[in-house]
Amino acid sequence: MDAMIILQMILAGIGGAVLYTLIGIAPGTDETAVLAPVTIALALSGVSPYVILAFFISAIVAKKLTDSIPVAVAGIPGGVMAAPMVEHAMVLKKHGLPDVSIKKMASGSVIGTLVSIPASFLIANAILPYADVISKHAGLIFFLGAVFLALMTNNKILSLLIIVPFAILIQGLRHLYWGLEIVPPETTVFVSFFLGITIGPIVVTLFDLLNKDARKKIPFLGKKEISVKKSDKVKGIPNPFNILTKKESATSALGSLIGSVTFFLSPVGMTVFLGEFLTRHIKDPVKRASRAISTMDGLTNASYISGTLIPLIAIGLPLSPMAIGPAAGLFNAPPVFTPEHNIHHILSMSEIMLATIIGAVIALLITFYITIKFASEICAFVFKYIPHEALIGLFAGLVVMLAFMDAGWINIFGTFLIAFVSGILFRNGVNYGVMFMILYAAPWMLGWF
Amino acid sequence: MDKQEKEFVEVWEDNVKIKDLLIAMLLCIGLSLGGYILAPGEAPQPLIFGLCGGVIGFIISSVLIKPKRKITYLEEEE
Numbered sequence: 001m002d003a004m005i006i007l008q009m010i011l012a013g014i015g016g017a018v019l020y021t022l023i024g025i026a027p028g029t030d031e032t033a034v035l036a037p038v039t040i041a042l043a044l045s046g047v048s049p050y051v052i053l054a055f056f057i058s059a060i061v062a063k064k065l066t067d068s069i070p071v072a073v074a075g076i077p078g079g080v081m082a083a084p085m086v087e088h089a090m091v092l093k094k095h096g097l098p099d100v101s102i103k104k105m106a107s108g109s110v111i112g113t114l115v116s117i118p119a120s121f122l123i124a125n126a127i128l129p130y131a132d133v134i135s136k137h138a139g140l141i142f143f144l145g146a147v148f149l150a151l152m153t154n155n156k157i158l159s160l161l162i163i164v165p166f167a168i169l170i171q172g173l174r175h176l177y178w179g180l181e182i183v184p185p186e187t188t189v190f191v192s193f194f195l196g197i198t199i200g201p202i203v204v205t206l207f208d209l210l211n212k213d214a215r216k217k218i219p220f221l222g223k224k225e226i227s228v229k230k231s232d233k234v235k236g237i238p239n240p241f242n243i244l245t246k247k248e249s250a251t252s253a254l255g256s257l258i259g260s261v262t263f264f265l266s267p268v269g270m271t272v273f274l275g276e277f278l279t280r281h282i283k284d285p286v287k288r289a290s291r292a293i294s295t296m297d298g299l300t301n302a303s304y305i306s307g308t309l310i311p312l313i314a315i316g317l318p319l320s321p322m323a324i325g326p327a328a329g330l331f332n333a334p335p336v337f338t339p340e341h342n343i344h345h346i347l348s349m350s351e352i353m354l355a356t357i358i359g360a361v362i363a364l365l366i367t368f369y370i371t372i373k374f375a376s377e378i379c380a381f382v383f384k385y386i387p388h389e390a391l392i393g394l395f396a397g398l399v400v401m402l403a404f405m406d407a408g409w410i411n412i413f414g415t416f417l418i419a420f421v422s423g424i425l426f427r428n429g430v431n432y433g434v435m436f437m438i439l440y441a442a443p444w445m446l447g448w449f
Numbered sequence: 450m451d452k453q454e455k456e457f458v459e460v461w462e463d464n465v466k467i468k469d470l471l472i473a474m475l476l477c478i479g480l481s482l483g484g485y486i487l488a489p490g491e492a493p494q495p496l497i498f499g500l501c502g503g504v505i506g507f508i509i510s511s512v513l514i515k516p517k518r519k520i521t522y523l524e525e526e527e
Binding site for chain 2: 041044045202205206209210218219220221222223224225226380383384385386387388389390391392393394396397398400401404405
């Protein structure tokens with residue numbers, strides 16, 4: 001590894017931190033939808049894997065630091081993962097303390113990052129001896145993962161019943177493309193199907209809007225009302241350990257550690273469960289809320305980082321909700337990365353560690369500083385100048401382009417089909433995790449018949 | 450306070466106008482797919498053209514379309 005690569009990693013880290021500081025603040029941006037296409041596009045355009053990893057780590061750290069800002073400032077989550085924190089942030093906002101909640105959340109995030117990186121390397125090392133066994137039975141494991149996640153959803157029966165039909169849909173399209181000689185037999189269309197699942201819910205919502213009957217039932221709204229509170233200026237360089245009380249630091253470190261160990265479980269589920277469990281005993285509502293948000297923010301950060309790093313270091317297969325969703329591009333972006341040849345195989349453990357540390361440190365330095373100093377200014381900028389329509393448009397554009405790239409015009413329709421089916425399933429209580437697991441397990445499962 | 454017309458819908462936890470959303474989607478899809486197809490060189494050039502097209506579409510739509518958010522600033526109360 002030479003100085004050029006390290007310089008590129010640093011630049012990629014800066015780019016990722018700045019870009020995802022802005023995206024993190026934009027309300028309602030789903031982690032998978034905003035991180036996966038960009039990572040996949042970078043991988044496919046031939047960027048060095050070191051640079052991609054540094055970019056990705058910086059992007060998740062930055063996004064996780066900032067997606068809680070709109071929660072504190074305006075009470076709307078900046079991402080799916082920030083949703084569980086709204087309730088506690090509202091308690092602080094009601095007591096006139098939104099600044100406090102931003103600082104506490106951002107500091108919790110820093111602790112989550114600092115705890116989870118070493119923890120991930122330790123856990124990955126512990127799993128390493130079993131890696132061969134695990135990857136030999138990957139198809140079975142993804143299938144069991146789909147069953148396990150299906151049992152966790154709100155609609156268990158549909159989630160279980162849909163496993164085989166959804167696998168048929170995916171493999172059916174692949175065999176159709178092979179049969180029509182649109183893609184060569186050694187190419188497995190993956191990226192566009194993955195993105196199709198991701199944008200499913202939004203596609204279904206859009207077509208509801210175009211349906212006259214359904215439109216009558218949708219509530220039409222005025223402008224989204226957001227009140228932004230001007231924050232106090234902070235002097236000097238903020239120190240997360242001074243912002244948090246000792247007890248808060250300790251609980252967020254503990255939460256982050258547990259979040260790292262449970263890397264294979266749903267991060268949102270763990271955040272809600274542990275966030276409540278670790279703070280239930282506190283009576284004073286303000287103290288409880290500030291302990292809860294610092295812990296939850298640490299935990300989400302930790303589960304994201306460990307969910308990416310542990311499978312990446314130890315196995316090379318996306319065996320966590322995080323790896324199968326937002327980080328999917330690091331594991332599978334054919335033809336550049338495949339389950340047999342991805343960042344796990346290309347980089348050594350110390351190289352993965354180096355790229356991770358570069359990405360994380362840059363994101364922490366830039367984003368933590370910006371977050372604490374200019375939280376309300378950035379929020380106001382994003383709310384005022386970035387229309388939500390443009391963000392949705394950009395992701396639609398990326399998905400259509402990548403669909404065309406995978407298998408030509410027919411695949412734009414194929415991806416649309418997958419998106420529409422996934423969206424309807426999602427609306428009926430089948431979550432992303434189940435569908436992503438099926439996507440990975442499909443070739444193995446159809447070997448049964 | 451001016452009278453607000455209720456003409457927006459909620460998509461992905463924020464309010465949008467259907468017409469503006471369609472404009473933004475057409476712009477971004479057109480420019481990214483167009484960039485991909487029209488790029489003159491070999492791989493990975495089409496992808497880079499396509500990505501740039503998408504970003505240009507994003508910028509144009511940001512200029513053309515006003516966000517549907519109403520921001521009120523609260524002064525320091527303490």
